[in-house]
Amino acid sequence: MHADVGAFDRFARAYNLVMPRARVSKLEAGLAVADREIVRALDVGGGPGRAVRRLDIPERTVVDAALGMLAQARGYGLATVAGDATRLPIRAASVDAVFIVDALHHIRDVETVFAEAARVLRPGGVLVVREFDPTTVRGWGLVAAERLVGFDSAFYTPADLSTAMEDAGLEATVVERGFAYTVAGRR
Numbered sequence: 001m002h003a004d005v006g007a008f009d010r011f012a013r014a015y016n017l018v019m020p021r022a023r024v025s026k027l028e029a030g031l032a033v034a035d036r037e038i039v040r041a042l043d044v045g046g047g048p049g050r051a052v053r054r055l056d057i058p059e060r061t062v063v064d065a066a067l068g069m070l071a072q073a074r075g076y077g078l079a080t081v082a083g084d085a086t087r088l089p090i091r092a093a094s095v096d097a098v099f100i101v102d103a104l105h106h107i108r109d110v111e112t113v114f115a116e117a118a119r120v121l122r123p124g125g126v127l128v129v130r131e132f133d134p135t136t137v138r139g140w141g142l143v144a145a146e147r148l149v150g151f152d153s154a155f156y157t158p159a160d161l162s163t164a165m166e167d168a169g170l171e172a173t174v175v176e177r178g179f180a181y182t183v184a185g186r187r
């Protein structure tokens with residue numbers, strides 16, 4: 001389990017209070033890469049379910065390693081599963097979309113995380129990753145700020161994540177570029 005999880009567990013309530021709402025249009029742009037109806041979605045490293053709780057998807061489940069975060073997610077009526085993104089306790093080919101929003105830089109083991117996402121996706125399903133580009137000016141600031149507060153995070157460019165998705169057997173598309181960017185991979 002990654003060291004940052006303890007901090008997210010302790011500060012789950014405060015995190016949920018201070019974080020802005022996820023932007024629906026950004027998430028939907030990633031979902032549009034799918035080639036199937038989205039009925040069941042996972043929000044991996046989903047914390048209080050900030051991403052999926054904004055979306056009109058029939059079955060929404062938050063997977064997170066921090067139990068405090070899952071308690072927050074349940075407050076929104078979301079289903080929750082305690083687990084590690086590198087070993088998802090989810091059946092193979094059982095979901096239509098996997099979101100990993102603002103979380104991959106804390107989870108870190110991109111190769112294994114993407115292999116797990118690909119395993120649980122149905123054909124035509126999509127992995128939607130929202131991250132921060134460390135090569136942008138705001139990205140440099142974020143990298144420095146996370147180091148300063150003691151997070152053990154690692155940041156990736158859109159090209160890094162596209163390559164990792166392709167290596168996991170997903171067809172990658174960079175949906176949005178910039179400080180906050182989106183890469184989506186269709187299974």
Ligand SMILES: C[S@@+](CC[C@H](N)C(=O)[O-])C[C@H]1O[C@@H](n2cnc3c(N)ncnc32)[C@H](O)[C@@H]1O
Pocket residue numbers: 001002004005008009019044045046047048049050051063064065066069083084085086100101102103106107
């Ligand atoms: C910055 S928060 C993002 C939460 C949410 N996705 C959002 O957009 O607000 C990062 C989350 O990743 C979770 N996390 C970190 N490492 C994890 C792992 N190995 N497996 C599952 N969750 C993890 C943390 O517990 C935390 O809830």
